[in-house]
Amino acid sequence: MRVKSFKKKSRSDWLNLFEIAYEDKAGGDRSWQLASRRQTPRCISGDFDIPDAVVIVPYHFSSGKLVLIKEYRVPLADYQYGFPAGLIDPGETIESAVERELREETGLTLERVKRIGPPIYSSPGMSDESICMVYVECDGTPSNEANEGTEDISVIMVSKTEAAALLNVKDVKFDAKAWLTLSAYVQSGSF
Amino acid sequence: MRVKSFKKKSRSDWLNLFEIAYEDKAGGDRSWQLASRRQTPRCISGDFDIPDAVVIVPYHFSSGKLVLIKEYRVPLADYQYGFPAGLIDPGETIESAVERELREETGLTLERVKRIGPPIYSSPGMSDESICMVYVECDGTPSNEANEGTEDISVIMVSKTEAAALLNVKDVKFDAKAWLTLSAYVQSGSF
Numbered sequence A, B: 001m002r003v004k005s006f007k008k009k010s011r012s013d014w015l016n017l018f019e020i021a022y023e024d025k026a027g028g029d030r031s032w033q034l035a036s037r038r039q040t041p042r043c044i045s046g047d048f049d050i051p052d053a054v055v056i057v058p059y060h061f062s063s064g065k066l067v068l069i070k071e072y073r074v075p076l077a078d079y080q081y082g083f084p085a086g087l088i089d090p091g092e093t094i095e096s097a098v099e100r101e102l103r104e105e106t107g108l109t110l111e112r113v114k115r116i117g118p119p120i121y122s123s124p125g126m127s128d129e130s131i132c133m134v135y136v137e138c139d140g141t142p143s144n145e146a147n148e149g150t151e152d153i154s155v156i157m158v159s160k161t162e163a164a165a166l167l168n169v170k171d172v173k174f175d176a177k178a179w180l181t182l183s184a185y186v187q188s189g190s191f
Helices: A094-106 A160-167 A176-188 B094-106 B160-167 B176-188
Strands: A002-008 A016-023 A029-036 A053-060 A065-073 A078-082 A085-087 A109-116 A130-139 A153-158 B002-008 B016-023 B029-036 B053-060 B065-073 B078-082 B085-087 B109-116 B130-139 B153-158
Touching: A016 B016, A053 A094, A065 A094, A065 A160, A065 A176, A078 A176, A085 A094, A094 A109, A094 A130, A094 A153, A130 B176, A153 A160, A160 A176, A176 B130, A176 B176, B053 B094, B065 B094, B065 B160, B065 B176, B078 B176, B085 B094, B094 B109, B094 B130, B094 B153, B153 B160, B160 B176
Parallel strands: A053 A130, B053 B130
Antiparallel strands: A002 A016, A016 A029, A053 A065, A053 A085, A065 A078, A065 A153, A109 A130, B002 B016, B016 B029, B053 B065, B053 B085, B065 B078, B065 B153, B109 B130
């Protein structure tokens, strides 16, 4: 298979729809639709090194709990449980983005970055969006005073038992990465 | 916050870009861009019960290994490691979609569905796409004879040690859900 060219099918600031012309394994001409935060999608630019966003898994040192956020998400018209996360600003390092997003979304202080994962893809069938998981230790008192104007976020800290209870509440909407991480935490005690 | 109305900003068959008008927490008028596989996005229709797709975590009974696929993904212009997965056809049950996708993508036979997770969201900042994780046991011999014309898939079965080695290979592109599941498997032995 081989990607040949692209057409931009929308004119938006943050996210656009693209149609990619590609050759299938039998040599036939096909097209694929994808959403990208880039002006030129990654499959054309070849730029796969820097992820779009960080997803932070924060262990709160003094309470011994994992930090989640409950955040209003327009695409879900509802609150969603997930980890603190955000787009990496141009020129910003992963560590700086983590420190900034953790402070803005939770009011907590980054103490130590334990592990930075590689760029991984949120939904590679429909988008080139990539994120990296960043496992950190943090401390301080949760606060939403640094939320931006469009953010509506509550901080929720969970022990293993509280995580298990939260996973069992009906009709709670979870981000996939948070659901998988919490499920592993509940099952094995590690994350 | 409150979602008010939507505009469709593209005209594609499989995926479209939408602009959602919403009221922020201060009562101000704002807009949010999202990609959806629906003709009417979920935040307008309120239809959150049926996920778009299944993501299958297959335990291969006779080898004692986890089943991954290596699949060409146009949005990445490259091969990607992930789990067998696919859209649920209209009217299809989750179990039927799992049995069908497992057969088409890997040639393996579904033996038992162990657990079906709730709908969770791949990237709730940019899309209303939802998937459910389905943990199954399967058996048989891997084959790509049932691949569709646009599919280019190899089946890869990994022990815990092989999963750890795969996670350490540089520049391998992983689906986020597969990376998180494999990482938990390597760390704790369970998934």
